[in-house]
Amino acid sequence: MTAEPLPKQAGPVALDTLMFDLSESTASYLIDAPRPTLVDVGSASTFNAVMTGLNARDIDHIDSIVLTHIHFDHAGGAGHLAERFPQATVYIHERVAKHLTDPGPLTEGVRSVWGEQTERLFGLPRPIPAERIQPISDGDLIDLGDRKLRAISTPGHTRAHLSFLDEGTGAAICGDALGIQIPGSAVMRPATPPADFSFPDAVNSIELLRDLHAASLHVAHFGPALTDPQTTCDRALEVLRKWHEAFLSEREYAENDEDLLRRFHCSLEASLEPVSPVVRRRLETVNPAWLNISGMTMEADRLARGRLAA
Numbered sequence: 004m005t006a007e008p009l010p011k012q013a014g015p016v017a018l019d020t021l022m023f024d025l026s027e028s029t030a031s032y033l034i035d036a037p038r039p040t041l042v043d044v045g046s047a048s049t050f051n052a053v054m055t056g057l058n059a060r061d062i063d064h065i066d067s068i069v070l071t072h073i074h075f076d077h078a079g080g081a082g083h084l085a086e087r088f089p090q091a092t093v094y095i096h097e098r099v100a101k102h103l104t105d106p107g108p109l110t111e112g113v114r115s116v117w118g119e120q121t122e123r124l125f126g127l128p129r130p131i132p133a134e135r136i137q138p139i140s141d142g143d144l145i146d147l148g149d150r151k152l153r154a155i156s157t158p159g160h161t162r163a164h165l166s167f168l169d170e171g172t173g174a175a176i177c178g179d180a181l182g183i184q185i186p187g188s189a190v191m192r193p194a195t196p197p198a199d200f201s202f203p204d205a206v207n208s209i210e211l212l213r214d215l216h217a218a219s220l221h222v223a224h225f226g227p228a229l230t231d232p233q234t235t236c237d238r239a240l241e242v243l244r245k246w247h248e249a250f251l252s253e254r255e256y257a258e259n260d261e262d263l264l265r266r267f268h269c270s271l272e273a274s275l276e277p278v279s280p281v282v283r284r285r286l287e288t289v290n291p292a293w294l295n296i297s298g299m300t301m302e303a304d305r306l307a308r309g310r311l312a313a
Contacts, residue, residue: 012036012149014172014219017226018056020045022076023124027186027225028289029076032176033057034169037148038066042167042176043223046079047126053080054087065091067145069152071178072164073099074196075113075125077223082106082129093131094145094154096163097138103131116197116297139165147171157212159205160194166212173218175232180208181239183224183290188282191235193243194224194290200298202247209239224289249275250299260300264293 017030022045031053032042039062045053057065065088070078073095081103085093095103102109106128114121139145141156150171157166157180166177179194195205212220213236220228220235228235249270257263271283271292278286 012169012171014169014174015042015176015221016060017221018053019225020049020080021052022046022049023288025285025288028285030221030223030225031056032221033060033062034147034152035060035062036150038146039064040067040069040145040147040152041065041084042069042152043071043077043178044068044080044084045077046075046124047083047128048079048124050080050083050087050126053084064088067091067147067152068093069145069167070095071166071176071180071223072096072161073102073109074161074179075128077178078103079125079128082131085131085135086129091135092137093135094137094139096165097140098163100136100138103128103136104133106130112198116294141165155211155215157208159201159203159208160196162199162201162204164208166208168215168217174221175212175215175217175219176221177212178223180205180212181220181222181228181235182242183286184222184226184229185282185285185289186225186229188278189229190276190278190282190286191238191242192276192286192290193239193246193295195243195246195295195298195302197294197298197301200302202243202299202302205243206240209236209243212236213240245275246295247299250296251303254300254303263300264296267292267296 013035015032020029022029031044034040068091139154143154145152153168155166157164160179168175182191182193184191220232253266
């Protein structure tokens with residue numbers, strides 16, 4: 004008697020959150036398994052776009068809301084989705100789980116970076132009852148019904164950043180650990196924002212993802228990686244190192260923060276990031292250079308304070 008073939012397991016599908024009203028800028032990933040799962044959910048302001056994507060695929064039930072990290076463009080809509088799907092468990096790194104139950108301090112931190120634009124750009128998060136949140140860490144497994152989703156610690160972009168490996172399909176959902184890519188362009192741009200970016204951790208995390216030998220890589224900004232996993236990780240490492248070297252070089256001679264930003268933009272346009280004006284505008288909308296410079300500056304200042312204290 005011939006055994007019935009096992010049903011094909013569905014890999015992650017990118018739902019366009021239309022962040023900043025821009026298509027293909029930020030993805031929420033649907034895994035349409037026996038226990039349907041969303042990995043990242045976009046901001047509070049993109050809730051309707053995520054629901055449109057789910058409705059278009061006849062998804063009326065979500066078991067798990069899984070977050071790569073706490074930043075508003077990934078987790079800001081979690082409370083809204085949790086209200087819409089009251090049976091769903093919300094999974095996030097144990098270090099930042101408290102921000103889902105009490106998003107007030109996090110909101111103030113975002114306002115300190117984005118100022119008066121915060122609510123217009125991202126909306127505001129809603130609190131989630133603590134009993135619905137499952138804090139997780141490296142190696143923890145989430146049940147998809149027919150296989151597991153494994154959490155992989157990938158700090159750097161932020162300390163509490165997780166990537167997730169679908170152990171059935173081999174797909175790795177990487178959040179911002181690899182940086183960003185704009186569909187239609189081969190360029191990758193690092194993502195080095197405030198407040199706790201770490202260059203060495205980011206390098207180690209990319210190397211870890213490369214050594215994972217995943218079948219495919221999926222980034223938050225936006226979609227499946229445009230090259231094979233090995234090439235994608237090698238490119239991510241190369242551009243991260245170049246950006247960091249350029250930052251340190253320009254900072255040495257910059258007179259102030261404004262001069263540093265001007266110098267860095269000149270370096271971008273001259274050699275660091277050779278792209279068309281159209282692609283650069285998209286990159287600057289999704290992941291502006293000033294935000295990355297701010298993150299690298301905060302890291303450099305922390306290191307300097309540590310040296311002085313020693």
